[in-house]
Amino acid sequence: MPHAHARGACRCTILPPALLRRIALRGTARQREAALATLATDATMRITRATSALLAVPGTTLPSATAAPRRTIHDAAHATTLPGKVVRNEGDLPTRDAETDEAYDGLGATYAYYLQVHQRHSIDDAGMPLEATVHYGKQYDNAFWNGTQMVFGDGDGDLFNRFTVSLDVIAHELTHGVTEDEARLVYVGQSGALNESLSDVFGSLVKQYARKQTAAKADWLIGEGLFTAKVHGVALRSLKAPGTAFDDPLLGKDDQPATMDGYVRTSADNGGVHTNSGIPNHAFYLAATAFGGHAWEKAGVIWYAALRDKALKPTATFAAFAERTSAQADRLFGATAQQVIAEAWRAVGVTVAGGARVARSRRT
Amino acid sequence: MRVDGGLAAFPGLRKPVTVDVATLPVARRERLQRAVAAADFFARSARPARPAPDARAYTIEIDDGTRSHTLALAEPIADPALQALVDAIRACSATDVG
Ligand SMILES: [Zn+2]
Numbered sequence: 107m108p109h110a111h112a113r114g115a116c117r118c119t120i121l122p123p124a125l126l127r128r129i130a131l132r133g134t135a136r137q138r139e140a141a142l143a144t145l146a147t148d149a150t151m152r153i154t155r156a157t158s159a160l161l162a163v164p165g166t167t168l169p170s171a172t173a174a175p176r177r178t179i180h181d182a183a184h185a186t187t188l189p190g191k192v193v194r195n196e197g198d199l200p201t202r203d204a205e206t207d208e209a210y211d212g213l214g215a216t217y218a219y220y221l222q223v224h225q226r227h228s229i230d231d232a233g234m235p236l237e238a239t240v241h242y243g244k245q246y247d248n249a250f251w252n253g254t255q256m257v258f259g260d261g262d263g264d265l266f267n268r269f270t271v272s273l274d275v276i277a278h279e280l281t282h283g284v285t286e287d288e289a290r291l292v293y294v295g296q297s298g299a300l301n302e303s304l305s306d307v308f309g310s311l312v313k314q315y316a317r318k319q320t321a322a323k324a325d326w327l328i329g330e331g332l333f334t335a336k337v338h339g340v341a342l343r344s345l346k347a348p349g350t351a352f353d354d355p356l357l358g359k360d361d362q363p364a365t366m367d368g369y370v371r372t373s374a375d376n377g378g379v380h381t382n383s384g385i386p387n388h389a390f391y392l393a394a395t396a397f398g399g400h401a402w403e404k405a406g407v408i409w410y411a412a413l414r415d416k417a418l419k420p421t422a423t424f425a426a427f428a429e430r431t432s433a434q435a436d437r438l439f440g441a442t443a444q445q446v447i448a449e450a451w452r453a454v455g456v457t458v459a460g461g462a463r464v465a466r467s468r469r470t
Numbered sequence: 471m472r473v474d475g476g477l478a479a480f481p482g483l484r485k486p487v488t489v490d491v492a493t494l495p496v497a498r499r500e501r502l503q504r505a506v507a508a509a510d511f512f513a514r515s516a517r518p519a520r521p522a523p524d525a526r527a528y529t530i531e532i533d534d535g536t537r538s539h540t541l542a543l544a545e546p547i548a549d550p551a552l553q554a555l556v557d558a559i560r561a562c563s564a565t566d567v568g
């Protein structure tokens with residue numbers, strides 16, 4: 107993480123030091139006032155310390171609300187009308203309905219990852235409430251992001267279990283919201299496959315962070331546990347080995363390519379967005395394992411910076427995104443890191459133009 | 471009916487679901503015919519929606535012998551009558567699969 111602990115008290119705050127530092131440098135007086143007022147209402151020692159740390163820095167401010175998730179889980183009761191009836195609000199006790207509680211916990215873990223690792227306060231970085239609907243449709247075997255909320259089906263029980271069972275799938279859906287708020291990658295062709303890949307990358311990182319796993323120890327699977335025992339397969343996708351997640355008589359064989367040689371041209375699935383995402387997925391895996399340690403510390407920080415790089419266009423190609431990761435690697439970690447990134451992309455058949463630089467980042 | 475998209479690409483599920491009404495058991499045939507009528511299928515116009523990430527899209531083509539009509543739907547399908555039609559078609563094809 108590219109931040110330092112400014113003072114001892116920061117180690118105990120719920121707000122990571124880098125967030126406090128950013129807050130100290132940006133924002134309006136009104137935001138600061140509102141934030142301090144909110145902080146002051148919380149009597150815990152941790153918040154008190156955060157408040158003192160904040161007060162100690164002139165011009166300090168907070169994004170807009172307290173840095174805590176605001177989750178609401180709805181139940182569609184097997185209909186397809188959204189959002190459905192509220193069944194669990196922020197702070198409510200577990201309902202003992204597995205889908206509801208898994209969605210609640212999964213959104214919490216995803217929120218915590220974005221806040222603690224990337225200092226991002228929810229989907230829009232301004233405390234947007236996290237809305238999810240469970241028990242969507244009848245035996246519905248899918249999950250999606252509809253532009254404002256997450257939706258999870260129960261699965262048919264025959265091939266698919268409930269779609270809240272995998273933390274990375276929950277984080278995948280929430281990340282679609284983040285991407286929509288940042289790069290707005292158009293959901294078709296290469297930009298669509300990048301959109302998909304970012305959801306897989308951060309989906310996997312959320313799971314790795316929750317499990318405190320190193321890149322070497324992580325399974326790099328998306329949707330493990332989603333298949334019933336009937337299906338020949340371990341997950342929906344593998345970032346480590348695209349194309350190997352399932353091979354089933356009914357579902358067919360995972361046809362994700364790992365490199366540009368296998369790039370699939372198709373009109374299905376918005377131009378193969380869930381297929382060709384294997385290429386940038388594998389580039390991320392190669393970069394993360396080349397760096398070693400925890401994948402979110404370097405590769406994740408670089409990918410996140412690229413996602414927020416204002417030079418990244420909504421219609422970005424793999425090559426354009428690769429160039430942003432290379433430029434951000436150089437800016438954040440220096441030339442050696444940039445070489446690691448360039449090599450990871452080269453290995454999947456994407457050439458990074460040499461010496462890419464960040465002209466001026468959106469926010470540092 | 472063609473089903474497109476979803477959280478993952480499953481090559482095995484890509485082929486269109488085709489239902490021959492004449493060969494259906496009575497209960498399924500009647501459910502399907504009721505769903506087509508309730509959804510006012512032949513009067514619906516297709517308006518392509520902006521794809522929502524991981525949501526499925528359905529292309530339903532029905533030929534009743536005298537007329538043929540195609541309708542494109544994208545999830546979430548808010549109209550219960552249209553959702554019931556999708557469910558009815560899926561139910562008809564369930565025995566054909568596997
Ligand atoms: Zn997705």
